[in-house]
Amino acid sequence: MSDPRRIHVIAAVIRDGQGRILIARRPDHVHMGGLWEFPGGKLERDEARFDGLVRELREELGIGVTEARPLLDIRHDYPDKSVRLDVWLVTGFEGEAHGAEGQPVRWVSSCELDEYEFPAANGPIVRAAQLPERYLITPDVSDEAELFAGLQRAREAGIRLVQLRQTGMSAEAYAALVERVIAEFGDAFRLMVKGDEAPGWAGVGWHLTSRQLRELWQRQQGRPSDAYRGGVAAPTGGGVAASSVVGAPTPGRLGGAGGTLLAASCHNAEELAMAAELGVDFVTLSPVLPTATHPDAQPLGWERARELIDSVNMPVYLLGGMTAEELPEAFEVGAQGIAAIRGLWG
Numbered sequence: 001m002s003d004p005r006r007i008h009v010i011a012a013v014i015r016d017g018q019g020r021i022l023i024a025r026r027p028d029h030v031h032m033g034g035l036w037e038f039p040g041g042k043l044e045r046d047e048a049r050f051d052g053l054v055r056e057l058r059e060e061l062g063i064g065v066t067e068a069r070p071l072l073d074i075r076h077d078y079p080d081k082s083v084r085l086d087v088w089l090v091t092g093f094e095g096e097a098h099g100a101e102g103q104p105v106r107w108v109s110s111c112e113l114d115e116y117e118f119p120a121a122n123g124p125i126v127r128a129a130q131l132p133e134r135y136l137i138t139p140d141v142s143d144e145a146e147l148f149a150g151l152q153r154a155r156e157a158g159i160r161l162v163q164l165r166q167t168g169m170s171a172e173a174y175a176a177l178v179e180r181v182i183a184e185f186g187d188a189f190r191l192m193v194k195g196d197e198a199p200g201w202a203g204v205g206w207h208l209t210s211r212q213l214r215e216l217w218q219r220q221q222g223r224p225s226d227a228y229r230g231g232v233a234a235p236t237g238g239g240v241a242a243s244s245v246v247g248a249p250t251p252g253r254l255g256g257a258g259g260t261l262l263a264a265s266c267h268n269a270e271e272l273a274m275a276a277e278l279g280v281d282f283v284t285l286s287p288v289l290p291t292a293t294h295p296d297a298q299p300l301g302w303e304r305a306r307e308l309i310d311s312v313n314m315p316v317y318l319l320g321g322m323t324a325e326e327l328p329e330a331f332e333v334g335a336q337g338i339a340a341i342r343g344l345w346g
Ligand SMILES: Nc1nc2c([nH]c(=O)n2[C@H]2C[C@H](O)[C@@H](COP(=O)(O)OP(=O)(O)OP(=O)(O)O)O2)c(=O)[nH]1
Pocket: 009, 010, 011, 030, 031, 032, 036, 037, 038, 039, 040, 041, 042, 043, 081, 083, 085, 119, 120, 121, 122
């Protein structure tokens, strides 16, 4: 991050009250010209990050930022220049956004982001813009009615990303349960499932255990990308769609294809590096704080979590002792948000 040749760029995912996101088209003659982007530009010498954000959005869109927080901080090396893309989520602003420098701008839904061509570095930014701040992992419950009641409460609480985690079930019983959840909740959730192979339901994502991550990473060495995504059906639309960023580096990439999310559970730098190489859409990192379910595990703590998040270019959900109260701190260390079982099970 301290490399003086790396250009520090502030970019903004601006979200309006209807959840639409503003994108702008870069002029033809500039670096990455003609591609769509999240508005922003180079931080000036000795300028604070938030001040740079405010200045850029005033210059480029004629708006005054009133509410914003860090969303994702990534590094990318283009052949001709290296950038740090310091991306903020802007949820409050004054004025009407317009292309103040004559550039075309467009408000689009998070799914529609997939239809636009962005610079190669933007894959994880598009994903971060599409993913919510809370990731619910379902607890083991004694009966299905309890599970469905909890999912209903989660839907009412605005939770949109859910991992159906039911341990001690046969693969067949689990698959039948997934189908009942899809039938009941449809597009209300972006559903992530566990299992030994990529799920075959349209739009349902696959959350790898760290053991599966390692195995897939080992098998993937020297293999063409997408070798393990066979059987994943085409997206139905709705919910958070994974994007296919044209021009993105594809080696080893598994995530995103066909609108299906790929995620992995990580606990250390090595697992994060494997997840990054596989090109997963997002990860959970745990345990951040001590938890009742894993009393023996050594928690990472906030500062180690910050360092680990800093080392990768993808959205990270912090897991382990998290509740909605920890969200501000999670954002502060650079996380996408929090993942939790009990902490989000209202
Ligand atoms: N603003 C923005 N820049 C991006 C994105 N993705 C991406 O790779 N970049 C790169 C392209 C450029 O090399 C750099 C941003 O520089 P810029 O040309 O927008 O800088 P600026 O607004 O300050 O303009 P200027 O000083 O060159 O006139 O970051 C993105 O989504 N938004």
